[in-house]
Amino acid sequence: MKKTQIAITYVILLIAAVFMCFPVLFSLSLSFSDLSDILRGDYIPDSLNWTNYVNAFNTQPLLHYMINSAITGVLSTTLQIIFALLAAYAIVFIPFRGKKIVFMIMMATMMIPGEVLVISNFQTIRSWNLLNTYAGLILPGLASTFGIFLFRQNMMQIPRELKEASTVVGISDFGFFIKVVAPMVKNTVVTLAIYFFLVSWNSYMWPLLSTTKDTVRTVQIGLRQLQNTEAVSDYGMMAAGAMITSLPTLLLIFFGQKRLQEGMTKGALK
Amino acid sequence: MARKNKKEAEEKQKKPLPLWIIYLLPSMLIFTLFVIYPFVKTIVTSFFATSNTGALTQMVGLSNYISLFTSETYLHSLGTTFLYTILTVPLTVVISLLLAVLSSSNLPGMGVFRTIFSSTMGISVAAGSVFWNLLFHPTAGLLNRVVQWFGGEPIGWLTDTNFAVYSIAAVSIWMNIGFSYLVLMGGLKNIDDSHYESVEIVGGGFFYRLRKVTIPLISPSLFFVVTISLINAFQSFGLIDMLTGGGPNNSTNLMVYKLYNDAFVNFRFGSASAQGIVLFILIFLISRLQTKLTERLVTYQ
Amino acid sequence: MSKIELRDLTKSYDGKVNILEKINLEVEEGEFYVLVGPSGCGKSTLLRVIAGLEKITDGTLKIDGKTANHMLPKDRSLSMVFQNYALYPHMTVKDNILFGLDVKKVPKEEQKRRLAEAAEMLGLTPYLKRKPRELSGGQRQRVALARSVCSQAPLCLMDEPLSNLDAKLRGQMRTEIRRLQKKLGLTVIYVTHDQVEAMTMGDRIMVLQGGKIQQTGTPLELYNEPANTFVAGFIGSPQMNLARARMTDMGLILNDSLLMPVSEEERGRLPQGGRWQIGVRAEQIELAAAGDPLAIPVRVVNTEMMGNETQVLFEVGKELFTARWTGQYLIEAGQDLAIRLSADSFHFFDEASGMLTRAALQIKGHAALTA
Numbered sequence: 021m022k023k024t025q026i027a028i029t030y031v032i033l034l035i036a037a038v039f040m041c042f043p044v045l046f047s048l049s050l051s052f053s054d055l056s057d058i059l060r061g062d063y064i065p066d067s068l069n070w071t072n073y074v075n076a077f078n079t080q081p082l083l084h085y086m087i088n089s090a091i092t093g094v095l096s097t098t099l100q101i102i103f104a105l106l107a108a109y110a111i112v113f114i115p116f117r118g119k120k121i122v123f124m125i126m127m128a129t130m131m132i133p134g135e136v137l138v139i140s141n142f143q144t145i146r147s148w149n150l151l152n153t154y155a156g157l158i159l160p161g162l163a164s165t166f167g168i169f170l171f172r173q174n175m176m177q178i179p180r181e182l183k184e185a186s187t188v189v190g191i192s193d194f195g196f197f198i199k200v201v202a203p204m205v206k207n208t209v210v211t212l213a214i215y216f217f218l219v220s221w222n223s224y225m226w227p228l229l230s231t232t233k234d235t236v237r238t239v240q241i242g243l244r245q246l247q248n249t250e251a252v253s254d255y256g257m258m259a260a261g262a263m264i265t266s267l268p269t270l271l272l273i274f275f276g277q278k279r280l281q282e283g284m285t286k287g288a289l290k
Numbered sequence: 291m292a293r294k295n296k297k298e299a300e301e302k303q304k305k306p307l308p309l310w311i312i313y314l315l316p317s318m319l320i321f322t323l324f325v326i327y328p329f330v331k332t333i334v335t336s337f338f339a340t341s342n343t344g345a346l347t348q349m350v351g352l353s354n355y356i357s358l359f360t361s362e363t364y365l366h367s368l369g370t371t372f373l374y375t376i377l378t379v380p381l382t383v384v385i386s387l388l389l390a391v392l393s394s395s396n397l398p399g400m401g402v403f404r405t406i407f408s409s410t411m412g413i414s415v416a417a418g419s420v421f422w423n424l425l426f427h428p429t430a431g432l433l434n435r436v437v438q439w440f441g442g443e444p445i446g447w448l449t450d451t452n453f454a455v456y457s458i459a460a461v462s463i464w465m466n467i468g469f470s471y472l473v474l475m476g477g478l479k480n481i482d483d484s485h486y487e488s489v490e491i492v493g494g495g496f497f498y499r500l501r502k503v504t505i506p507l508i509s510p511s512l513f514f515v516v517t518i519s520l521i522n523a524f525q526s527f528g529l530i531d532m533l534t535g536g537g538p539n540n541s542t543n544l545m546v547y548k549l550y551n552d553a554f555v556n557f558r559f560g561s562a563s564a565q566g567i568v569l570f571i572l573i574f575l576i577s578r579l580q581t582k583l584t585e586r587l588v589t590y591q
Numbered sequence: 592m593s594k595i596e597l598r599d600l601t602k603s604y605d606g607k608v609n610i611l612e613k614i615n616l617e618v619e620e621g622e623f624y625v626l627v628g629p630s631g632c633g634k635s636t637l638l639r640v641i642a643g644l645e646k647i648t649d650g651t652l653k654i655d656g657k658t659a660n661h662m663l664p665k666d667r668s669l670s671m672v673f674q675n676y677a678l679y680p681h682m683t684v685k686d687n688i689l690f691g692l693d694v695k696k697v698p699k700e701e702q703k704r705r706l707a708e709a710a711e712m713l714g715l716t717p718y719l720k721r722k723p724r725e726l727s728g729g730q731r732q733r734v735a736l737a738r739s740v741c742s743q744a745p746l747c748l749m750d751e752p753l754s755n756l757d758a759k760l761r762g763q764m765r766t767e768i769r770r771l772q773k774k775l776g777l778t779v780i781y782v783t784h785d786q787v788e789a790m791t792m793g794d795r796i797m798v799l800q801g802g803k804i805q806q807t808g809t810p811l812e813l814y815n816e817p818a819n820t821f822v823a824g825f826i827g828s829p830q831m832n833l834a835r836a837r838m839t840d841m842g843l844i845l846n847d848s849l850l851m852p853v854s855e856e857e858r859g860r861l862p863q864g865g866r867w868q869i870g871v872r873a874e875q876i877e878l879a880a881a882g883d884p885l886a887i888p889v890r891v892v893n894t895e896m897m898g899n900e901t902q903v904l905f906e907v908g909k910e911l912f913t914a915r916w917t918g919q920y921l922i923e924a925g926q927d928l929a930i931r932l933s934a935d936s937f938h939f940f941d942e943a944s945g946m947l948t949r950a951a952l953q954i955k956g957h958a959a960l961t962a
Binding site for chain 3: 188
């Protein structure tokens with residue numbers, strides 16, 4: 021590349037980076053500022069002032085919400101992965117009649133938007149008395165077509181001979197699943213774990229519907245409440261709340277970006 | 291022979307459930323209860339009048355659909371959704387593609403850029419809305435301070451019917467760049483260097499390379515991103531709920547937000563179900579189009 | 592320890608097409624038995640049926656005299672070596688070799704002893720801590736063999752174990768596998784599509800085609816008396832030259848174009864009938880001496896010079912015949928050449944069925960072998 025080309029590249033990227041970062045950095049800055057400073061238009065704090073964070077935690081049970089989100093995230097991620105692993109294993113390694121149809125139906129459900137299902141699912145969860153429970157929060161999302169699809173892609177790369185070699189020495193189906201298949205798809209497990217957790221942590225509509233009390237309410241809905249309470253004019257505190265909410269997933273993206281990128285590509289290139 | 295038959299009978303008794311069912315059971319249960327059943331139920335409900343709790347009261351045929359497509363609010367909502375889609379999807383994809391192409395080289399510092407550009411994938415709708423709300427704020431927000439500094443009048447970014455949908459679209463583009471960028475970056479990584487080298491040999495420039503090599507070779511990723519972005523645009527809910535509540539004057543009342551309100555605020559489940567089915571048909575068509583186009587392109591290559 | 596018997600074994604996936612049809616086979620203890628045939632002939636399926644990986648549609652399989660049709664693979668005391676080696680990429684060489692012994696409840700001490708022995712035998716001792724991807728193709732192959740050795744199963748089934756190796760390594764591993772088999776007294780059933788492997792390794796060979804047995808026998812039986820045109824064409828390299836032949840007063844006419852004089856004595860030794868398919872090995876075609884009255888003129892299409900031998904291709908009707916002569920002959924394409932053919936060195940096959948009616952009476956090198 022020519023020098024001018026490199027220079028132009030850097031300039032464009034730099035401008036774009038500033039734009040992409042700006043909303044977050046601006047909020048970060050506000051989260052350490054006094055309200056009076058903000059109102060005057062002085063957005064840059066003189067020192068790290070943690071008052072806004074303390075207030076955010078005091079105004080709403082944010083910590084409690086975060087724990088809820090963490091529990092929901094871990095539970096749903098783990099279960100989604102286990103369910104998808106099992107399903108993909110059956111589809112790839114166990115011969116049975118109608119396998120193609122089962123797989124096709126599963127893939128077809130990818131086209132049904134969650135918003136279409138939400139009304140009926142809400143009624144189901146309500147009729148089971150599972151509103152305001154972790155079970156109600158995670159149950160409807162436990163079968164991941166995307167996960168099954170990725171695992172299937174991955175498992176199809178495993179030579180059939182590995183299964184046969186296991187059969188010959190007398191290793192059971194489940195033994196093969198645990199000892200061979202699961203470790204061999206561990207990269208996909210990591211990718212999906214990041215993805216599922218991200219989606220769970222950031223999910224909005226379903227938690228909004230299925231939680232009406234603080235007990236299991238997630239942090240996103242907590243943030244919504246923070247914005248809708250009387251504290252709406254305390255901009256520093258709002259910023260602090262949003263920063264807290266975003267921290268776990270931002271860290272996840274920073275460390276898992278490469279993995280996620282590889283996994284997403286596999287999904288895109290079906 | 292008798293012994294053989296007996297043995298086979300024993301084998302059959304030993305297997306209460308075929309193996310595959312056991313492995314598929316958890317997923318099948320969830321699919322049936324929370325995808326297939328509600329889908330069917332939504333279709334059915336869309337032909338019924340319902341009570342406040344969602345119980346079906348009377349079969350009304352197509353009248354839910356008819357009243358939808360004669361309702362000005364709904365048509366307006368559809369129109370707004372299309373406008374919003376046209377505003378967000380092309381820009382999201384073009385910006386992501388440009389950023390991905392520019393940051394895919396091995397120049398120093400690219401890792402930092404990649405992290406920054408994909409970072410919005412880690413930001414939730416709720417948090418993203420709060421960040422932007424602080425920028426949009428009519429008095430304390432930065433944007434209006436900048437406008438005033440240039441001598442302009444403060445703008446009601448989220449409260450002026452002329453601006454609200456554009457403001458929301460801007461936030462949406464910002465939020466969706468992270469995912470699009472990540473997928474396109476992955477697609478770029480899969481392109482073999484030899485393709486670029488052959489362009490170098492014929493001496494093609496940046497745009498020649500983009501047009502002749504990069505875009506054709508990442509077209510599957512590109513289609514995927516376009517489709518997901520389209521679907522996301524049609525499904526937008528969180529931003530509206532956090533930032534405008536559909537207002538002002540319905541100017542940001544997108545399809546899904548209206549659906550949500552009709553179902554859970556107005557308890558008009560029949561109508562909401564019909565809206566859900568319309569949404570499904572739209573998304574189904576987009577997905578089919580993507581598959582068709584991808585197939586054609588891939589075979590063409 | 593292990594004797595395998597198949598009686599009228601038939602395999603079908605859909606109940607219509609038979610992948611294997613009425614296969615009869617006996618493999619003796621300590622025998623190296625090769626199943627050979629082109630791809631899709633059913634040889635791998637046969638092996639997998641013996642292993643218990645495929646169900647038997649009809650017929651019986653006996654292992655050591657006991658009917659084993661419904662026996663689970665793990666109860667058949669056999670080991671298996673696969674074409675792609677079936678190594679588990681996430682396990683070390685050591686764990687790969689010992690794979691399955693835990694399930695069989697072999698004590699740890701015993702495992703250690705077997706591992707050391709097998710690793711030593713196959714020269715893997717320095718690599719035990721590595722992962723398969725850090726090994727070369729030949730080393731991976733050895734790991735697969737070591738796994739088989741460690742299992743101490745008396746019967747070893749091998750499915751094209753050498754076809755992923757390059758030619759040189761393949762030659763080495765052929766010898767090594769044979770040596771290992773003799774040393775351990777294993778019964779081996781070995782599947783390959785490569786007739787050279789079959790000829791060089793097998794005590795006995797079964798040639799399969801279209802799910803049916805074409806011929807079984809020792810390598811030389813197959814070479815010298817191919818039961819039909821398929822076996823004739825399949826066994827031996829270069830391929831046996833095959834042609835249609837009919838008898839006339841002037842001699843044999845091959846592929847309606849090449850007239851081949853036949854002496855009175857030879858004529859008396861021809862099989863019944865006047866039309867056959869004939870086959871002649873490349874080394875049985877000779878260069879005619881100058882002035883030979885029985886010489887046949889041909890035009891050379893191509894020559895392949897190997898250094899120690901020369902292969903000459905010429906046209907007989909629309910088919911290409913190959914002649915192979917020891918030594919270096921500088922012959923150009925397009926050159927005219929005089930060759931000599933003897934009907935005594937021809938295999939005669941029935942024109943319609945392709946079944947052998949008379950094997951060659953003279954076989955080059957045969958005398959030396961029996962001497």
